[in-house]
Amino acid sequence: MRTDDKLPRTEGRPSDLARPRMTRTRRWLLGSTVAVYVATVVGVLTTSWLVQLDWQVMLFRPYKQWPAFHTFLDYFVVMGQRGPTAVAVAAWLGWCCHKQRTMRPLIVLGTSLLLLNMTVGAVKLGLGRLGPHYATTVGSNEMWGNGDIFPSGHTANAVVTWGVLAYLATTPRARRVASVIAAAFAFGVGMTTVYLGTHWVSDVVLGWAAGVLVLLALPWLEPAMGRAEVLLQILYRAVRERRLPVSLPVSRPVAGSGLATPRAARDGELPARETVGVGGRAGGAAGHVPEGRPHHPLRSHPIRPERSAVAPGGSRRPPHADRLSHADRLPRATSPLGAPAGRGRTATGG
Numbered sequence: 357m358r359t360d361d362k363l364p365r366t367e368g369r370p371s372d373l374a375r376p377r378m379t380r381t382r383r384w385l386l387g388s389t390v391a392v393y394v395a396t397v398v399g400v401l402t403t404s405w406l407v408q409l410d411w412q413v414m415l416f417r418p419y420k421q422w423p424a425f426h427t428f429l430d431y432f433v434v435m436g437q438r439g440p441t442a443v444a445v446a447a448w449l450g451w452c453c454h455k456q457r458t459m460r461p462l463i464v465l466g467t468s469l470l471l472l473n474m475t476v477g478a479v480k481l482g483l484g485r486l487g488p489h490y491a492t493t494v495g496s497n498e499m500w501g502n503g504d505i506f507p508s509g510h511t512a513n514a515v516v517t518w519g520v521l522a523y524l525a526t527t528p529r530a531r532r533v534a535s536v537i538a539a540a541f542a543f544g545v546g547m548t549t550v551y552l553g554t555h556w557v558s559d560v561v562l563g564w565a566a567g568v569l570v571l572l573a574l575p576w577l578e579p580a581m582g583r584a585e586v587l588l589q590i591l592y593r594a595v596r597e598r599r600l601p602v603s604l605p606v607s608r609p610v611a612g613s614g615l616a617t618p619r620a621a622r623d624g625e626l627p628a629r630e631t632v633g634v635g636g637r638a639g640g641a642a643g644h645v646p647e648g649r650p651h652h653p654l655r656s657h658p659i660r661p662e663r664s665a666v667a668p669g670g671s672r673r674p675p676h677a678d679r680l681s682h683a684d685r686l687p688r689a690t691s692p693l694g695a696p697a698g699r700g701r702t703a704t705g706g
Contacts, residue, residue: 376523378575386572393565400485400506400558403497410556411495414488418551429548436510436545441517442469449524459588463581464574465520471577472516472570479566480504488553508555508563511546515567518542523571542567 376382399406419426434440442465449461485506486498499506518541522534546560555563 376575376578382572382575386569389565389568389572393562393569396558396562396565397479397483400497401499403495406558407497408495410488410558413550413557414491414553417553419553422551425551429551433510433545433548433552435541436514436549438469438509438513438517441513445517445520448521452524459585460581461524463585463588464524465517467577467581468516468520468523468570468574471573472512472567475570476507476509476512476563476566479507479562480509485556485559488556505555506559506562507566508546508549508559510549511542511555511560511563512567512570514538514545515542515564516570519567519571523574 396406398404446462446465449465452461453459481504483499483506484501484503486492486501486503487505490501490503491498515538518538519535522531522538525531525534542564546555546563549555550557550560
């Protein structure tokens with residue numbers, strides 16, 4: 357008997373109890389991040405000291421100052437690339453979904469990446485800033501060109517992808533550890549793009565702000581993600597419990613259907629049936645056509661005449677040598693019949 361203190365594993369799971377809410381601290385962090393985001397965009401548009409810092413770092417060329425780190429950082433920057441990181445984190449969150457029996461982790465990841473692509477992509481295409489390798493005029497902000505590097509997509513993606521792990525953590529300790537790891541990856545990927553010369557410093561700063569804004573806005577989307585989870589569960593159960601219509605076999609149609617009733621009977625005409633039983637006896641149970649089977653006109657079959665019994669008058673086959681007695685057996689190489697066995701052997705042997 358199950359008691360109240362013995363609940364199944366699916367009830368009261370930690371994922372249901374740890375859904376973040378938009379608290380006062382989060383609102384304060386959200387407002388501060390928005391202020392940093394706006395200040396960065398305004399500073400670049402007005403060609404302020406932030407643009408001068410971008411050019412100073414770019415002309416310093418860190419990848420030439422410390423070439424020993426170039427190979428390692430060239431691989432490390434993949435930690436902020438959307439494709440590999442999304443696949444790795446999705447695999448881990450898929451295992452969490454299986455253990456917790458909920459689709460929420462994958463829904464949160466998909467929602468955050470969708471929101472990131474919409475916000476960051478719109479700003480990239482709208483401002484059109486050129487990167488350091490394609491700069492044309494020293495000291496300019498390189499805006500309204502054909503570029504797409506402001507804000508840094510690698511940096512924002514590193515913040516969101518690894519930050520989702522901290523967002524979905526179920527214990528305070530796990531949340532702190534995941535937050536430190538996510539911050540390390542986000543800071544390292546941002547500085548790596550500056551080292552490689554693919555982004556300005558201001559691009560990285562705006563990428564950090566864009567990623568943090570996505571994470572801080574997720575609690576507002578929790579009701580929508582909850583409804584999406586319920587809908588996906590309903591669809592999953594419907595697909596899993598779907599029953600396909602069973603097709604009827606052709607040889608056994610349902611009684612009363614078009615296949616079971618002859619065409620003449622459906623038209624009101626009943627043809628005469630000629631039934632021949634086994635052994636030539638007409639009618640009877642042997643000639644009855646069972647219900648529910650298609651009617652086919654019966655044909656008379658010729659009756660095989662029964663053979664008269666023949667008394668055995670001896671076997672027509674000659675006696676086999678193996679069936680003879682030992683005294684009647686003949687050697688394989690013998691003389692003609694009637695000759696003594698000894699003479700035949702002598703003649704043959706001579």
